[in-house]
Amino acid sequence: MSQANKYYITTTLPYTNSDPHIGFATELIKADVIARWQRMQGKEVIFNTGTDEHGLKIHQQAEEAGLTARKYCDPLAMRFKSLKEVLNLSFTHFIRTSDEHHKKAAQVFWQRCWDNGDIYKKTYSVKYCVGCEMEKTDSELVDGHCPLHPNREVELIEEENYFFRFSKYQQPLLDFYSAQPDFVVPAHRFTEIKNFVSSGLQDFSISRLKSKMPNGVAIPGDDEQVMYVWFDALVNYISTLGWPDDLDNFENFWPAVQVCGKDNLRQQTAMWQAMLMSAKLPPSRQVLIFGFLTANGQKISKSLGNGVDPFMFAEKYGAEALRYYLLTEILPFEDSDFSEERLRQKYNADLANGLGNLVARVSTLLEKNNIATALVTDEKAAINILETESGLADYQFHRALQYIWQEIAACNEELTAKAPWKLSELTDIEAVLKPLATRILQIALVLQPFMPVTAEKIINQFTQTQIIKSESLFPRLGAETELQ
Numbered sequence: 001m002s003q004a005n006k007y008y009i010t011t012t013l014p015y016t017n018s019d020p021h022i023g024f025a026t027e028l029i030k031a032d033v034i035a036r037w038q039r040m041q042g043k044e045v046i047f048n049t050g051t052d053e054h055g056l057k058i059h060q061q062a063e064e065a066g067l068t069a070r071k072y073c074d075p076l077a078m079r080f081k082s083l084k085e086v087l088n089l090s091f092t093h094f095i096r097t098s099d100e101h102h103k104k105a106a107q108v109f110w111q112r113c114w115d116n117g118d119i120y121k122k123t124y125s126v127k128y129c130v131g132c133e134m135e136k137t138d139s140e141l142v143d144g145h146c147p148l149h150p151n152r153e154v155e156l157i158e159e160e161n162y163f164f165r166f167s168k169y170q171q172p173l174l175d176f177y178s179a180q181p182d183f184v185v186p187a188h189r190f191t192e193i194k195n196f197v198s199s200g201l202q203d204f205s206i207s208r209l210k211s212k213m214p215n216g217v218a219i220p221g222d223d224e225q226v227m228y229v230w231f232d233a234l235v236n237y238i239s240t241l242g243w244p245d246d247l248d249n250f251e252n253f254w255p256a257v258q259v260c261g262k263d264n265l266r267q268q269t270a271m272w273q274a275m276l277m278s279a280k281l282p283p284s285r286q287v288l289i290f291g292f293l294t295a296n297g298q299k300i301s302k303s304l305g306n307g308v309d310p311f312m313f314a315e316k317y318g319a320e321a322l323r324y325y326l327l328t329e330i331l332p333f334e335d336s337d338f339s340e341e342r343l344r345q346k347y348n349a350d351l352a353n354g355l356g357n358l359v360a361r362v363s364t365l366l367e368k369n370n371i372a373t374a375l376v377t378d379e380k381a382a383i384n385i386l387e388t389e390s391g392l393a394d395y396q397f398h399r400a401l402q403y404i405w406q407e408i409a410a411c412n413e414e415l416t417a418k419a420p421w422k423l424s425e426l427t428d429i430e431a432v433l434k435p436l437a438t439r440i441l442q443i444a445l446v447l448q449p450f451m452p453v454t455a456e457k458i459i460n461q462f463t464q465t466q467i468i469k470s471e472s473l474f475p476r477l478g479a480e481t482e483l484q
Contacts, residue, residue, distance in 0.1 A: 008253040010048035016076040021307035036449035050095035055229035059215035105239035162207040169274035255285040351474035382445035
């Protein structure tokens, strides 16, 4: 069955051990832009996200709260799901790894890897970061601590577990990378993972003793062990499609484009791909590795306690303004610093004085002079602009918006230079305002993937036979909106 008109994109699944922070919100927004861009091209899109609810740290926190892991995760899962309305997102699927269908899919996936001879049991001793839910070598630790979770003690695990034959897939992975030169974006992350795989792969543990960590998916045929959180969580990318029950839907949409932060590079581009090979399923289509957000130069994370609350900023400045800031100031593939002061500056300069001012001035003059326009949308032209003139095709969200704002600035400059309010003849006024109205409508069409609500408001306003002024899109921020 042809996949030409199908597209599947998925984020990672964040742990439900605390509220969402701005880093994951940014990942969602970037994925949302890509999903909306694909829909503009006429594709049926599945956009997946959700929550990861297994593992040791969630078990520990649920135990402290006197709740089952599922009950502990319920309100937090709903908090993550509510980001859809808070950030104007368009995801179609929201999966929880505690869902019964997902657990069944993980067990089927495990059995396929087992049947392929890629799972075995052994006793081992390893240093383990509960924050990452990952094994750590001495070379990965800094002063005995994980650099990503310096406030957590590294645990020593010594027990009999099941292992996945990761080492078996060193050459198959390298062959796959060679055949897919754009599999990982950006290129320097692709080089990083190829170097990692080339240096030799070690088999990794994929289970834990149920007596020590009951919060996990049961292993087929062994009541004493549960699946390692990373093994079961990665399966969500296909279980959300209905696999293994709904093979038609799976085959229509898989493989996926996956987006993640750079701390997920190894898991998404090597471990998961090897697991798919073992289960005899197609590898992912592409993996986009985004940079970290920082606050004062330090990674924003739950474990460090320096999270920036996306709910608060969306309420304070509006979801569209927050989306605009995160897409223009936070570079897609490099680390970037979050600054509320810079958000305010961008709001007033680009949104209030730029786009908002242009729309208000032109619509006011059209209404005042009773000028009918009857403009028609040109979606094809908008798609062509996004594909050829901006950076969206290469996931350079900031470059695409820079292109759009150059057009906004040019329209504002033309309006000021030609000053139609000074003209006396209606035909002369129309000659200035009608072309500008057409350009504003085209700007709105191109803006749809980035600021969907704003774009829809402008499109609705500027496709009326008689355009009239509406409420200000972005009222200028004054002293009453104080910095936190």
